[in-house]
Amino acid sequence: DQQVKQNSPSLSVQEGRISILNCDYTNSMFDYFLWYKKYPAEGPTFLISISSIKDKNEDGRFTVFLNKSAKHLSLHIVPSQPGDSAVYFCAARAAGNKLTFGGGTRVLVKP
Amino acid sequence: GAVVSQHPSWVICKSGTSVKIECRSLDFQATTMFWYRQFPKQSLMLMATSNEGSKATYEQGVEKDKFLINHASLTLSTLTVTSAHPEDSSFYICSARDNRGGSSPLHFGNGTRLTVT
Numbered sequence: 433d434q435q436v437k438q439n440s441p442s443l444s445v446q447e448g449r450i451s452i453l454n455c456d457y458t459n460s461m462f463d464y465f466l467w468y469k470k471y472p473a474e475g476p477t478f479l480i481s482i483s484s485i486k487d488k489n490e491d492g493r494f495t496v497f498l499n500k501s502a503k504h505l506s507l508h509i510v511p512s513q514p515g516d517s518a519v520y521f522c523a524a525r526a527a528g529n530k531l532t533f534g535g536g537t538r539v540l541v542k543p
Numbered sequence: 544g545a546v547v548s549q550h551p552s553w554v555i556c557k558s559g560t561s562v563k564i565e566c567r568s569l570d571f572q573a574t575t576m577f578w579y580r581q582f583p584k585q586s587l588m589l590m591a592t593s594n595e596g597s598k599a600t601y602e603q604g605v606e607k608d609k610f611l612i613n614h615a616s617l618t619l620s621t622l623t624v625t626s627a628h629p630e631d632s633s634f635y636i637c638s639a640r641d642n643r644g645g646s647s648p649l650h651f652g653n654g655t656r657l658t659v660t
Contacts, residue, residue: 466648475549475636475651476587521586529575529640531649533587 435459436524438534446542451509453537455522458503462524466531467496467507470519479520480507512541546570547639549652556627556659563623564655566637572617573639577649578610581634593620593637627659 437456445451453467463484468476482489482496482505489496495508509516522534548567556562566576574595579587591612592600599612609631611623620639624631636654 468651473552473634473654473656475547475638475653478648478650481648528592529649530577530589530592531638532589533579535586 434535435462436522436532436534438520438522438537440537441535442538442540444540444542445512447514448511451507451512451516451539451541453507453509453520453522453539455505455507455534456503457505457524459524459526459532460503461526462532464525465496465498465505466523466525467494468521468523468533469516470521470536476521509539512539514541514543517541547637547650547652549637549655551655552653553656554658556657558628558659559626561623561625562627562657563621564635564637564657566620566622566639566652568618568639568641568650571639571641573620573641574617576614576620576637576639578612578620578622579636579638581636581654587636590622590635593622595620624657627657629659632657632659 435458466481467479470476480491480494480496482498498505517540519536519538521536523531550565576593578590581587590605593612593614595614601607614620634654638649638651640649
C-alpha cells in the first residue's frame with residue numbers, strides 16, 4: 433500500500449514557466465513533508481519542507497503548498513530553469529524520523 | 544558541501560561474496576541513520592533504521608541476517624550485504640539527521656551502486 437504517491441511520473445516545461453509537482457498521501461499521522469531533488473547516481477538533495485500545521489512555505493523559487501484536508505501537497509518552481517531538470521521526490525515523515533517517499537516525478541526543463 | 548559521505552560510490556562483486564558500505568556524517572553527530580534502497584525507476588524504500596550503540600530496526604520484508612547493520616559510533620554506520628546475489632543489485636543510500644534536531648531535514652549520502660554478477 434503506497435502511502436505517498438506522485439501520480440505524474442514525468443513533467444516537461446519550458447524554461448521560465450512554472451513547474452507544478454503534485455503529491456498525495458494517505459497516512460494522517462504524517463506531520464512533516466519534504467521535497468527532494470535527485471540526479472542519477474546521486475543521493476537526494478533536500479529542497480524545501482513544510483510542517484503539517486502550515487499550508488504554505490516559500491523559499492526563493494520554490495513554494496510548497498499543503499492541503500491537509502485533501503491530503504495533498506504540491507511543489508511550485510517558478511521560474512523553471514534548465515538546471516532544475518531532475519527527479520523530484522515527495523517525502524512524508526511519521527514518528528521516528530522515518531521518511532516515506534513517493535515514486536518521483538522526472539522534470540525536464542526545456543531551454 | 545556534502546554532510547553525509549557514503550563509500551564506495553559503486554562496487555561490483557561476485558555472487559556469494561559480501562560487500563560493506565560505509566555511511567559517515569561529516570560535521571555532525573547522528574544517533575540514528577537510515578538505509579534506503581532504490582531499484583531502477585522506483586522510489587527509495589526504507590530498509591532499516593540504524594541506532595548507535597544498539598540493534599538496527601528493520602522494515603518488514605528486509606532480512607536482517609542478509610543486511611547487517613553496525614552503528615558503532617555517532618558518525619559511522621555500515622551496511623554489509625552478505626552472500627550477495629544478483630537480485631541484491633541496487634542503489635543503496637544512507638541518510639542521517641543532525642542530533643541537534645530542530646527541523647533539520649535528513650541529509651543523504653551520494654549512494655552506492657551495487658552490481659552483483
